[in-house]
Amino acid sequence: MPFTRRQFVVGLSALSALGASVPFLPTALADATGQAVSGRRVFNLLINPEPPSLSSFNTTAGTSVTASSKVLEGLLTYDEALNARPALATAWEAAPDGLSYRFTLREGVKWHDGEPFTSADVAFSLDLIKRFHPRGSSTFANLERVDTPDDHTAIVHLSKPAPYLIRGFAGGETPILPKHLYASGDPLSNLHNNAPVGTGPFRFKRWERGSFIEYERNPNYWDPAATVVDTLILKVIPDGAARLAAFENGTLDAGGQSPVPLSELERLTKSGRLKATTRGYRYTITPTMLEFNLDNPLLSRLEVRQAIAHALDREVIRKVVYYGYAEASYSPIPKSFANYVYEGPNPYPFDTEAANALLDKAGLVKKGPWRFSLTLDPLPYGDSYSRTATYVRSALARIGIEVKLRAQDFPTYIKRIYTDRDFDFAVVGMGTLYDPTVGVQRLFWSKNFRQGVPFSNGTHYNNPEVDRLLESAAVETDEQKRGELFKAFQKIVIEEVPSITLVMQQQVSVYNARVSGFEDDANGLDSSLANISLADTGGAHA
Numbered sequence: 001m002p003f004t005r006r007q008f009v010v011g012l013s014a015l016s017a018l019g020a021s022v023p024f025l026p027t028a029l030a031d032a033t034g035q036a037v038s039g040r041r042v043f044n045l046l047i048n049p050e051p052p053s054l055s056s057f058n059t060t061a062g063t064s065v066t067a068s069s070k071v072l073e074g075l076l077t078y079d080e081a082l083n084a085r086p087a088l089a090t091a092w093e094a095a096p097d098g099l100s101y102r103f104t105l106r107e108g109v110k111w112h113d114g115e116p117f118t119s120a121d122v123a124f125s126l127d128l129i130k131r132f133h134p135r136g137s138s139t140f141a142n143l144e145r146v147d148t149p150d151d152h153t154a155i156v157h158l159s160k161p162a163p164y165l166i167r168g169f170a171g172g173e174t175p176i177l178p179k180h181l182y183a184s185g186d187p188l189s190n191l192h193n194n195a196p197v198g199t200g201p202f203r204f205k206r207w208e209r210g211s212f213i214e215y216e217r218n219p220n221y222w223d224p225a226a227t228v229v230d231t232l233i234l235k236v237i238p239d240g241a242a243r244l245a246a247f248e249n250g251t252l253d254a255g256g257q258s259p260v261p262l263s264e265l266e267r268l269t270k271s272g273r274l275k276a277t278t279r280g281y282r283y284t285i286t287p288t289m290l291e292f293n294l295d296n297p298l299l300s301r302l303e304v305r306q307a308i309a310h311a312l313d314r315e316v317i318r319k320v321v322y323y324g325y326a327e328a329s330y331s332p333i334p335k336s337f338a339n340y341v342y343e344g345p346n347p348y349p350f351d352t353e354a355a356n357a358l359l360d361k362a363g364l365v366k367k368g369p370w371r372f373s374l375t376l377d378p379l380p381y382g383d384s385y386s387r388t389a390t391y392v393r394s395a396l397a398r399i400g401i402e403v404k405l406r407a408q409d410f411p412t413y414i415k416r417i418y419t420d421r422d423f424d425f426a427v428v429g430m431g432t433l434y435d436p437t438v439g440v441q442r443l444f445w446s447k448n449f450r451q452g453v454p455f456s457n458g459t460h461y462n463n464p465e466v467d468r469l470l471e472s473a474a475v476e477t478d479e480q481k482r483g484e485l486f487k488a489f490q491k492i493v494i495e496e497v498p499s500i501t502l503v504m505q506q507q508v509s510v511y512n513a514r515v516s517g518f519e520d521d522a523n524g525l526d527s528s529l530a531n532i533s534l535a536d537t538g539g540a541h542a
Contacts, residue, residue, distance in 0.1 A: 040230040041534055043515075045525065046243060046255030047234040049380060049410040050210065055193045057125070057175050058132040060431070060455045061410075062257060062381065065172035066526050067234055070215055071112070071198035072175035075103055075122070078522040080282050082167055082434055088117065088176055088199065089154075089169070098161035098477055105152040109222045111178045112197045112204075119148035124179040126156065128187055134453045138445065139168050139438050141474065160475040163482070164435035170283060171200070172526050173433070201227045201530040211236055226530040240383055247274060247510055253534075254511035254518075256280070256525035258382055262323040265508065273513055278325070280524020281507045284431030284439065285334045288317070288326070288388055290500040291417075291443075292425045294460045298372060299424060303362045305497040309348035310355035311399045312392065318503050321387045326503035331490050332443065333436050334504045339483040340436060342490035348497070355399045371400040377417065378427040380410050385427045388502065392427070419452045421460075429505065430455060434522075436486055437474045444493055445470050461498035 047063050056068035075089040084092070091104040109117040123146035130140035142162050147155040158165075168174055176199070181192050196204050199222070202215035213234040217227060235252060237243045244260050246252040247268060260268060269276050290308070292299045299305060314328035327335070330346045348354075364371045374396075378389035386407070393403035408416070416422050433439030442448045442455070446462040466489055473485035493499075509518075509525055514535040521527040 041228055042231045042233060043229040043529070043532060043534065044233045044235055044251060044253045045529075046246075046252050046259050047213065047236055048238060048243065048255075048259065048382070050236045050238075051213075052411060052414070053193050054204065054207070054213065055175065055177070055196050056172055057129055057177055058134075058188060058193075060134050061414075062431075062526075066256070067213060068175055068196065069170075069172040069200070069523070069526055069528050070202040070232060071196045071200045071204055072171055072177065073198060073200045073528060074171035074174050074176060075105075075169040076166075077527065078167065078170060078283060078434075080279065080520055080522055082282060082522055084166060084169075087169075087171065088122075092166070094166065098163065099158045101156040101166065103154045103156070105154060106222055107152055109199050110220050111180075111199055112218060113178075113181075115178065115180055116151075117176075117178075117199050118151040119146075119154040120151075121176055121179045122146060122154040123148050124183065125176045126174070128177065128182065129174055132187060133174075134450070134456050135173075135433075135438055135442050137450075138441050138448060138474070139165070139174075161477050162437075162474065163477050164437050164474075167434040168438060170523055171528055172523060173283075200528050202229075202232050202528075221530075223530065227532060228534060229529070229532055232529070244268070250512070254509065254515055254525060256507065256509045258325070258384060258505070258508045259510055261383055262325055262508065265323075265510070268510065274510060275513050276508050276510050277519055278506045278508055279519040280509055280521060280527075282336075283522035283526075284433045285336055286429045286431050286505045286507060287329065287332060287334065288384065288502045288505060289332070289428050289430060290392065290425055290502065291428050291459050292498060293421060293423050293458075294498060295421060296424055298374075301362065302496065303358045304364070305500075306348055307355040307358040307362075307399060308396065308401070309497055309500050310351045310358070311395050311401075312500065312502065313350040313395065314502055315350075316395075317388060317391060321384060321391055322503060322505065325506040325508060327506070329501050329504045330494060332432070332440050332493065332499075332501045333486060333490060334432055337432075337436060337486075339479050340486040342487050342494070344487075344491055344494075347495055352398055359399060366400045369400065370402040373402040373404060374424040375404045375406050376425055376427065377406050377408070377413060377423050379429055380408060380413050381429065384505070385429060389427045414454045417458050418454050418456065421451065426458070428455075428458070437470070441470045441474065444489075444498065459498040461493075461496075463492065463496065466492055 051063035051067045053064045054067045056065045073088050076084045077087045089103040090106050093102045130136045142158040142160040144157045144159050201221045203218045205214040205216050207213045215232040217230050265276050268274050294300050318326045318328050331342045333340050335341050376389050378385040389405050396403050446467050449457040449460050469485050469489040473482050476482040517531040517533040518524050
């Protein structure tokens with residue numbers, strides 16, 4: 001079928017956004033520059049924004065997890081019910097007292113440089129992650145040591161039980177690194193952070209900054225039947241219109257984390273050539289939150305934060321910003337953790353009159369149209385956070401707070417919030433992950449205020465009772481008692497408002513109908529993609 005003029009123009013615009021200099025080839029495989037490639041199966045995955053690192057051992061940046069997990073594997077993978085499945089470990093067993101885990105490691109596995117994978121790599125990696133990962137100090141807080149009685153056995157010893165830990169060994173969350181390449185020097189400045197060497201189904205080939213990351217199939221992968229993809233291209237497309245065009249004309253095969261405006265999903269999937277799914281996100285559910293800088297004298301005042309909470313209508317955010325792909329929530333723990341759900345009332349329901357009354361009582365009267373001004377920094381990751389920020393600006397204007405929106409690239413945002421702390425409040429998205437001790441504790445635990453570490457306690461919240469409840473829940477093996485601890489924690493942080501949970505997102509993946517094999521993994525497109533499948537449609541798209 002010949003191209004229409006619109007299809008031709010859309011194809012050119014998408015390639016232009018990728019730095020390509022050739023026309024789009026609709027029925028041939030193509031490499032990252034758009035050149036036709038014969039006999040190779042190429043899978044083009046959106047990655048936006050560009051990751052700060054290609055190894056996730058020291059960052060929770062979403063795109064670093066996406067990039068890292070294709071090369072660096074974990075001990076386990078997980079299905080949609082968060083049941084563990086073998087990866088670098090083929091068997092595992094917890095001691096009856098919960099103080100140790102014994103892992104039997106896969107034999108015959110090689111690092112991409114040909115060196116053998118052994119238990120020494122596991123012991124080294126877990127120690128490194130405990131020290132450098134933003135969640136490591138909480139995830140592995142009870143890690144005492146890792147014994148390695150032989151090359152294929154690793155025994156993890158804990159000082160206290162960690163009932164959540166067995167779900168923490170996915171590749172994106174706890175990547176196993178090659179000890180022989182990291183044992184000397186500063187691991188944070190190791191050159192392999194941006195040219196990773198792993199055991200995974202794909203090997204790093206090149207990174208063209210601002211354009212794409214190219215991986216190639218690992219011919220020595222321990223499961224030779226796993227992947228049918230010869231070349232995996234992670235394409236950086238910061239412009240929203242160009243991303244939409246790239247899905248439409250076939251230059252993208254898949255993209256996660258709601259890669260296109262949600263308003264376009266129905267039109268985009270109407271023909272059946274493209275599909276959308278909310279599966280593949282069970283490992284982490286992402287709330288959209290407002291985080292306050294509690295070091296700011298104005299925002300350190302409880303009544304100001306309470307007034308802002310009263311001014312926000314979560315149903316508007318759910319319907320207008322997320323087009324229904326979200327669930328309104330005032331608690332930071334999602335309902336998927338059924339035993340931990342907080343059932344108390346929302347102390348700050350949408351009530352503009354109450355918000356104004358709080359500010360009046362606080363002596364923050366209007367001078368002209370405004371009481372005071374704040375600058376709001378939305379996370380530069382897709383368009384949902386900026387759309388949320390636009391709503392917040394409108395909502396707070398009704399109570400006399402002038403909100404100035406500040407747009408910036410991802411590295412600048414991270415530095416501003418977590419290193420310089422040069423912000424008033426921010427729209428953020430923080431994955432709750434597979435357990436509240438891992439995904440939620442880091443945001444409220446005073447010991448996780450770690451200046452310079454992204455996605456840690458960015459508010460600088462400090463409440464000793466909250467610390468006690470979180471630390472107790474982290475080691476409590478009785479599910480009912482653990483639930484009560486988490487519920488007590490939620491009650492306090494909801495009332496003290498160091499941050500405001502707005503909605504729990506329903507993330508969407510968009511993909512070509514010929515693609516399958518990622519949806520039943522709890523990490524979806526953030527998994528290794530070892531089992532990705534590309535159906536033969538008589539002319540695969542690049």
